[in-house]
Amino acid sequence: MTTVExxxxxxxxxxxxxQVAEILDRRAEGLRLTERGDSDLGHKLRAARVKxxxxxxxxxxxxxxxxxxxxxxxxxxxxxxxxxGTAGGSNVR
Numbered sequence: 181m182t183t184v185e186x187x188x189x190x191x192x193x194x195x196x197x198x199q200v201a202e203i204l205d206r207r208a209e210g211l212r213l214t215e216r217g218d219s220d221l222g223h224k225l226r227a228a229r230v231k232x233x234x235x236x237x238x239x240x241x242x243x244x245x246x247x248x249x250x251x252x253x254x255x256x257x258x259x260x261x262x263x264x265g266t267a268g269g270s271n272v273r
Contacts, residue, residue: 183244194230194237203243221246 181189191199201208215225228242 183248184241187240187244191240193240195240195243197236197238200225200238200243203247 187195187203195203197211198208201211204211206214211225214222215229216222224242224246225238228238228246230237230239
């Protein structure tokens with residue numbers, strides 16, 4: 181199952197701020213402050229936002245993409261630097 185399918189099965193197509201906070205293991209108030217900030221995560225959260233009346237929800241597809249992007253970055257960090265094809269594997273001069 182994809183991340184989108186898992187989240188839709190559990191929460192539906194839209195998430196509340198509290199649900200997004202739960203998924204990201206953050207407090208809702210901290211998430212709200214991050215959303216308002218000028219960080220990369222803040223920009224992505226604002227792009228995922230949908231207002232229905234006075235209520236704010238987030239698209240599951242956008243949150244799933246955010247999670248998938250972060251997990252692939254985490255894998256790259258865990259694997260270490262990729263070799264550039266030089267013999268000996270070191271580019272330090």
